[in-house]
Amino acid sequence: MSNIPDDLRYSKEHEWVRTEGDIATIGITHFAQDQLGDVVFVELPEKGASVRQHASLGVVESVKAASDVYAPVSGEVIERNVKVIESPELVNSSPYQDGWLVKVRMTDKAEPAGLLDAAAYGAHVGAQPH
Amino acid sequence: MTEALRRTPLYDEHIARGARLVPFAGWEMPIQYPAGIVAEHRSVRNDAGLFDLSHMGEFYFRGDGALACVDHLVSSDIAGLEVGQARYGLLCNERGTIIDDVISYRTAVDEVLMVVNASNVEKDAAHVNQYLPEDVAFEDASLETALIAVQGPRAAVILSSVTDLEVRESSIEALPLFGVTRGRVGGVRATIARTGYTGEDGFEVFAPWDRAQSPWNRLLAAGASMGIVPIGLGARDTLRLEARFSLYGNEIDETTDPIEAGLGWTCKLDKEFVGRDAIAAARETGPARRIVGLTIEGGVARHGYGVLANGAVVGQVTSGTYGPTVGRNIALAYVPTALSKVGTTLAVQIRDREAAATVVKTPFYKRDP
Numbered sequence: 001m002s003n004i005p006d007d008l009r010y011s012k013e014h015e016w017v018r019t020e021g022d023i024a025t026i027g028i029t030h031f032a033q034d035q036l037g038d039v040v041f042v043e044l045p046e047k048g049a050s051v052r053q054h055a056s057l058g059v060v061e062s063v064k065a066a067s068d069v070y071a072p073v074s075g076e077v078i079e080r081n082v083k084v085i086e087s088p089e090l091v092n093s094s095p096y097q098d099g100w101l102v103k104v105r106m107t108d109k110a111e112p113a114g115l116l117d118a119a120a121y122g123a124h125v126g127a128q129p130h
Numbered sequence: 131m132t133e134a135l136r137r138t139p140l141y142d143e144h145i146a147r148g149a150r151l152v153p154f155a156g157w158e159m160p161i162q163y164p165a166g167i168v169a170e171h172r173s174v175r176n177d178a179g180l181f182d183l184s185h186m187g188e189f190y191f192r193g194d195g196a197l198a199c200v201d202h203l204v205s206s207d208i209a210g211l212e213v214g215q216a217r218y219g220l221l222c223n224e225r226g227t228i229i230d231d232v233i234s235y236r237t238a239v240d241e242v243l244m245v246v247n248a249s250n251v252e253k254d255a256a257h258v259n260q261y262l263p264e265d266v267a268f269e270d271a272s273l274e275t276a277l278i279a280v281q282g283p284r285a286a287v288i289l290s291s292v293t294d295l296e297v298r299e300s301s302i303e304a305l306p307l308f309g310v311t312r313g314r315v316g317g318v319r320a321t322i323a324r325t326g327y328t329g330e331d332g333f334e335v336f337a338p339w340d341r342a343q344s345p346w347n348r349l350l351a352a353g354a355s356m357g358i359v360p361i362g363l364g365a366r367d368t369l370r371l372e373a374r375f376s377l378y379g380n381e382i383d384e385t386t387d388p389i390e391a392g393l394g395w396t397c398k399l400d401k402e403f404v405g406r407d408a409i410a411a412a413r414e415t416g417p418a419r420r421i422v423g424l425t426i427e428g429g430v431a432r433h434g435y436g437v438l439a440n441g442a443v444v445g446q447v448t449s450g451t452y453g454p455t456v457g458r459n460i461a462l463a464y465v466p467t468a469l470s471k472v473g474t475t476l477a478v479q480i481r482d483r484e485a486a487a488t489v490v491k492t493p494f495y496k497r498d499p
Contacts, residue, residue, distance in 0.1 A: 037162060037166050037167055037364070038168040040168075040430060040452035040459075041428075041429060041430050041452065041459070043429070043481075059481065061429075061430045061452075062167075063167045063168060063364060063368060063451055063452055063454075064161070064167065064364055065432075066430065066432065092166075
């Protein structure tokens with residue numbers, strides 16, 4: 001599988017995390033957006049909301065269906081991507097850059113280390129029936 | 131599900147083009163190709179798209195009584211069809227609710243072709259068999275008949291380039307809306323009709339099951355420079371919803387009558403047909419609920435979501451999506467008649483919140499004439 005950047009961590013539910021200090025930027029993976037198809041709506045938590053690892057973080061809707069996005073880390077939402085709310089197709093065209101969803105101030109900086117690295121995530125999606 | 135999914139004769143073509151296949155009404159069907167639903171939708175609106183609809187059912191009624199028999203089964207005026215004309219209508223039960231929506235094509239003096247939904251083939255055949263007179267031969271040709279639709283503003287010129295009509299002086303371009311004729315498409319003998327389910331100009335081509343690859347591939351090749359692409363069931367749904375065509379199982383089923391479904395126009399009440407008396411009574415009473423079009427702010431409504439007025443559930447969404455051409459989230463829903471006026475403000479329950487919805491005029495999309 002291509003398009004799994006080495007510098008990110010991944011959840012089995014197809015979210016990615018980029019960490020800088022205690023700030024985690026969160027989005028969904030290339031694989032996830034490809035499976036969903038054209039994204040037409042994203043629902044994200046308000047700034048200041050607290051999120052818990054593995055709990056629902058928001059919803060990404062494609063033409064076909066609505067899919068939950070799960071928080072890969074716990075913390076407080078410090079920013080949500082206004083551009084992706086206005087232009088949900090950014091999730092398809094730029095899942096790892098312009099299509100990020102929220103930034104979270106992590107309460108447990110050890111959590112990302114418990115997620116999959118690129119190789120493990122690649123093996124995970126390689127094993128997915130599709 | 132223990133029964134194996136059926137495959138259309140174009141299954142290998144879909145695989146070769148990278149289609150994503152899903153189970154649909156017992157068939158393994160393409161839901162989208164790599165370009166995606168929105169791109170496919172735009173191709174049909176702007177240029178042309180090719181649909182494999184071979185899963186749909188085809189019934190033949192043949193014999194002296196064929197026309198009268200179908201006229202008795204279907205809500206619309208079938209007896210008045212000339213040879214070469216087709217009409218949309220409903221199969222209803224005696225209670226006046228909807229068994230299926232169908233198109234009936236008068237393909238010869240004593241022959242009618244009826245196209246039915248894939249999910250209803252067995253049910254419809256059983257229903258039809260109850261009403262067959264002795265002078266009508268009924269044939270369920272669903273598994274011998276492939277169906278390919280070519281739809282979009284360039285459909286006529288593309289189809290014309292690979293078609294020889296049996297009637298020499300006629301042409302694809304001159305075939306009227308809901309007209310039906312015979313010819314060779316990609317060298318294969320076919321029935322050709324100017325019908326569709328997209329809101330665009332377009333044609334449907336009925337060909338023998340084992341020869342369907344030729345028209346399919348010839349149409350794709352002939353239309354390549356004009357932007358034709360294969361279209362999956364995903365875009366078929368967004369196209370029909372923008373055009374406000376009912377989908378059996380969503381807007382209509384055996385719990386809905388034609389009046390509340392907004393299909394009263396398909397019912398010729400001054401003739402006898404199965405369900406006529408109940409439908410006439412329903413029209414007399416006036417429907418308690420009606421199908422309306424909704425636009426929704428901040429969320430996509432889906433089949434089964436509740437429609438709210440002042441916080442209380444008053445109705446249900448039957449179909450909902452993002453409409454790529456109209457650029458809005460749109461839905462069809464049953465609401466009480468009192469709340470069905472254009473401009474009425476309602477809400478749709480989307481997960482844990484209420485999204486504002488407004489009753490709007492349908493169709494959501496209408497092509498320029």
